[in-house]
Amino acid sequence: MKVFVENLPKAELHLHIEGTFEPELMFKIAQRNNINIPYSSVKEIEAAYKFNCLQDFLNIYFEGAGVLITEQDFYDLTYSYLQKCASQNVRHTEIMFDPQTHTERGIKFETVINGISKACEDAEDKLGVSSLLIMSYLRHLSEEEAFKTLQQSLKYKNKITAIGLDSSEKGNPPSKFKSVFEASVKEGYIPLAHAGEEGSSDYVWEAIDILGIKRIDHGNNALQDENLVKEIIARDIALTVCPLSNTALQVVDNLKNHPLKKMMNAGLKVTVNSDDPAYFGGQINKNYFEIQQALNLTKYDLYQLAKNSFKYSLLNDLQKQQYL
Numbered sequence: 001m002k003v004f005v006e007n008l009p010k011a012e013l014h015l016h017i018e019g020t021f022e023p024e025l026m027f028k029i030a031q032r033n034n035i036n037i038p039y040s041s042v043k044e045i046e047a048a049y050k051f052n053c054l055q056d057f058l059n060i061y062f063e064g065a066g067v068l069i070t071e072q073d074f075y076d077l078t079y080s081y082l083q084k085c086a087s088q089n090v091r092h093t094e095i096m097f098d099p100q101t102h103t104e105r106g107i108k109f110e111t112v113i114n115g116i117s118k119a120c121e122d123a124e125d126k127l128g129v130s131s132l133l134i135m136s137y138l139r140h141l142s143e144e145e146a147f148k149t150l151q152q153s154l155k156y157k158n159k160i161t162a163i164g165l166d167s168s169e170k171g172n173p174p175s176k177f178k179s180v181f182e183a184s185v186k187e188g189y190i191p192l193a194h195a196g197e198e199g200s201s202d203y204v205w206e207a208i209d210i211l212g213i214k215r216i217d218h219g220n221n222a223l224q225d226e227n228l229v230k231e232i233i234a235r236d237i238a239l240t241v242c243p244l245s246n247t248a249l250q251v252v253d254n255l256k257n258h259p260l261k262k263m264m265n266a267g268l269k270v271t272v273n274s275d276d277p278a279y280f281g282g283q284i285n286k287n288y289f290e291i292q293q294a295l296n297l298t299k300y301d302l303y304q305l306a307k308n309s310f311k312y313s314l315l316n317d318l319q320k321q322q323y324l
C-alpha cells in the first residue's frame with residue numbers, strides 16, 4: 001500500500017505555505033536574519049508542537065512565520081515544499097498563503113508574492129510540478145483589513161487564482177466576510193474557505209450560501225446536517241480533508257474515528273491533503289497511507305481520492321484532461 005500511495009499521481013489542494021516551515025529551515029532563516037527564536041534545537045521545536053485545538057497551533061504557526069523577512073526567505077520556503085511535492089508524485093498543488101501574517105509585521109505584499117511565485121515558476125520548469133496560488137484572508141482580523149489585502153493584491157492579480165479564509169474559525173463566521181468575498185469575486189478570484197473544522201455546520205451553510213465557495217477546506221462538521229450534505233453533493237462541491245491535521249488539532253480523537261470514509265459513502269467528493277505538514281507530523285503521502293491503514297481503505301478508494309484531487313482542482317479542463 002505504501003508503494004501504491006507513493007506511485008499514485010496526485011494533487012494537493014489544501015496546503016498553507018507557512019505550515020510547511022520545517023524546523024531545520026526555520027533555524028537557518030532565523031540565523032541569517034539575526035532573529036532569536038525561543039528554541040535551541042530541532043528537538044525542542046518538535047516537542048512544542050503539541051496542540052489541544054486550532055488556536056494552540058495558530059499561536060505557534062504565526063510565531064514561526066515571523067522569521068520570514070526577505071523575498072529569498074519566501075522563495076526558499078516555497079521551493080523546499082515543491083521539492084517534497086516532486087518526491088511524492090504530487091504533480092500539481094494549490095498553495096495557500098496568508099499575506100496578512102506578513103504585512104502586519106511590516107513585510108511588503110510584493111516581497112511575499114514575488115518570493116512564492118518565483119519558486120513556483122522555477123519548480124514548474126525544473127521539477128515538473130505545477131502550482132497556483134490561493135490568497136487567504138485571516139478571519140480573526142476585520143473585514144476592513146481583508147479589503148486592504150484585496151487592494152494590495154490587485155497589482156499581482158495574474159499570479160493569484162483564488163481567495164481563501166483561514167485562522168480562528170469559532171466566533172469568526174463566513175458572513176463576516178460577505179462584502180470582501182463579493183468584491184474579490186468581481187476581481188476574478190475564485191472563492192474558497194475553511195469551514196466546519198471547529199465551526200458548526202451552520203458555518204458551512206454560510207460559506208456555500210453567503211460566500212458562494214467552490215470548494216470547502218475541511219468540512220468535517222458538514223456531516224452534522226443531512227440537508228447540508230445533500231446540498232454540497234447537489235452543487236458538486238468537494239471537501240479538502242486533512243487527516244493528520246484533524247488528529248493533531250483534536251478535531252478527531254483518533255484516525256480510526258475519522259469521518260473520511262463516511263463522507264465518501266454519503267456521496268461527498270473528498271480529497272486528502274496535508275494542511276500544515278511541518279506541524280502535523282506528515283506530508284501528503286503519510287496522510288494517504290495513515291488514513292488508508294486506519295480505515296482499511298481499498299486501492300480503489302485511494303484511486304478515487306487522487307482522481308478527485310485533479311477533478312476538483314482549479315486547473316482548466318484541458319489541463320485536467322492529462323490526469324483524468
Ligand code: HPA
Nearest residue numbers: 016166167168194275276
Ligand atoms: N485551519 C485554519 N487556519 C489555518 C489552518 C487550519 O487548519 N492552517 C493554517 N491556518
Ligand code: ZN
Nearest residue numbers: 016194217275
Ligand atoms: Zn488549512
